[in-house]
Structure formats: C-alpha cells, structure tokens
Amino acid sequence: MTGAHGGTTARRRPAWISVITKVELGLAATALAVLFLLVLVQAAQRYLPVGGWSWTGELARFCLVWVTFTVAGVLVTTDSHIALQLVDNVKNPKVVRFVRVLASAIVAVIGAGFAAEAWELMSSQGQLKSPSLRMPLTFLYLFPFLGFLSTAVRGAVAAVVFAVRGVPAPVGTTEVQSA
Known part of the structure; x- marks a missing residue:
C-alpha cells in the first residue's frame, strides 16, 4: 500500500x-452508510x-460534512492526501526531508487554525438549531472540530517523524531517505 509520496503506509x-x-x-463509515440510506x-x-x-435531506447533507472532515486526519497519517509529487523526484534526501517536514x-498549523474556528462555531452557535431536525448546530460542528484537531496532531507528529527518522523510501526499496 503506498501513499501520495510513494512511501509505504503499512509502516x-x-x-x-x-x-x-x-x-x-x-x-466515517457509519455516516456514509446513513447518507446512502x-x-x-x-x-x-x-x-x-x-x-x-424534509429532515432526510438535511441529515444527508450533515452526514456528507461529517464523512469529509472525520477522515481528514487519517489521510495525513496514511499519506493519502492530495499532494504534488515533484519533490519525490529530487535526488537530494535533505531537500526531500526539508520539504516533507x-x-x-x-x-x-492549518489544521489547528481550522480546529480553533470549528471550536468557535461550536461555542457560538449553541442556541441555533437546524431547520428540520431541530438539532443543535453545536453537534454539526463537532465532527469537523475533531477531524481538524486530528489533522493538526497527525501533521505535527508527521513533521517530527520526518525530521527525526527521515522520509520513507519509495516503493520497492527498504531504506529511509535521511540526511
């Protein structure tokens, strides 16, 4: 199994x-199943x-939001997010390591900023309810908050791991690209 940058995700x-x-x-799978139904x-x-x-359409839209943001952190850990792979062709491991860190x-940082904004929405929208379900909007913003928090933590961990251990080698090799 490989990620966007060619590293193995099974490490x-x-x-x-x-x-x-x-x-x-x-x-995310539960939200996706509910969305489908x-x-x-x-x-x-x-x-x-x-x-x-009318509540079926509203809940379906909420489930789509929840699916999207719940797996954001997972994409960082599995290296499955959308990425430009130009740096992977660079032969200098120090440059690759620097760019990945x-x-x-x-x-x-961006995940932390979005998590802070989602927290602000959760804090300030407590009195508002969705039109059909009458669900407090705080609950709507809970899953994006958790997803962005996960993204921030996993991004920070990845930066430290890449800085300390180096970047995983491309598929087919077993060594780590370190400086």
Missing part, C-alpha cells in the same frame, strides 16, 4: 494512532403517495 505506528484511526474510519429514502419518497420528510508543519 509501524503506535497503538493509540491505530485505535484513533479505526474510530475515525468507523465514524437517506438518499435511497429520498428517492423512494418521490414515488410514494405520502409527503416527503515543512509541508507536514503547514498541515498541522
């Missing part, structure tokens, strides 16, 4: 990262003689 990870990854993937219900409602339920640090 050893601490147990707590594996547990958090499984929880995040489980939440709600879209089927919406499609079926068109052909039934009863009125539609810098990129991971930037991801961590």
Whole structure:
C-alpha cells in the first residue's frame, strides 16, 4: 500500500494512532452508510403517495460534512492526501526531508487554525438549531472540530517523524531517505 509520496503506509505506528484511526474510519463509515440510506429514502419518497420528510435531506447533507472532515486526519497519517509529487523526484534526501517536514508543519498549523474556528462555531452557535431536525448546530460542528484537531496532531507528529527518522523510501526499496 503506498501513499501520495510513494512511501509505504503499512509502516509501524503506535497503538493509540491505530485505535484513533479505526474510530475515525468507523465514524466515517457509519455516516456514509446513513447518507446512502437517506438518499435511497429520498428517492423512494418521490414515488410514494405520502409527503416527503424534509429532515432526510438535511441529515444527508450533515452526514456528507461529517464523512469529509472525520477522515481528514487519517489521510495525513496514511499519506493519502492530495499532494504534488515533484519533490519525490529530487535526488537530494535533505531537500526531500526539508520539504516533507515543512509541508507536514503547514498541515498541522492549518489544521489547528481550522480546529480553533470549528471550536468557535461550536461555542457560538449553541442556541441555533437546524431547520428540520431541530438539532443543535453545536453537534454539526463537532465532527469537523475533531477531524481538524486530528489533522493538526497527525501533521505535527508527521513533521517530527520526518525530521527525526527521515522520509520513507519509495516503493520497492527498504531504506529511509535521511540526511
């Protein structure tokens, strides 16, 4: 299994990262399954003689948000996020290491900033409720907050790991690109 930068994603990870990854993937899979079922219900409602339920569309949109942001941190750890691979062709391991550390640090800072904004939304939107479900919007913003927090922590960990251990070698080799 390889990531966007050609490194292996099956390398050893601490147990707590594996547990958090499984929880995040489980939440995302649940939200995706609920999203799928709600879209089927919406499609079926068109052909039934009863009125539609407006909450199904609203919850489906919320599930899409939750799926998207819940797995953001997982993408950082598995190196599966969208990335430019130009640096991977550079032969100097110091340059590759520097760019990967810098990129991971930037991801961590941006994730922390978004987590802070999601926290602000959770704090300030407590009185507001969604139109159909009457769900407090604090709950809507909980999963983006957790996803961005996970992204920030995982980005920081990746930056430290790349700085200390080097960048994983491209597929087909077993050595680490270190300076």
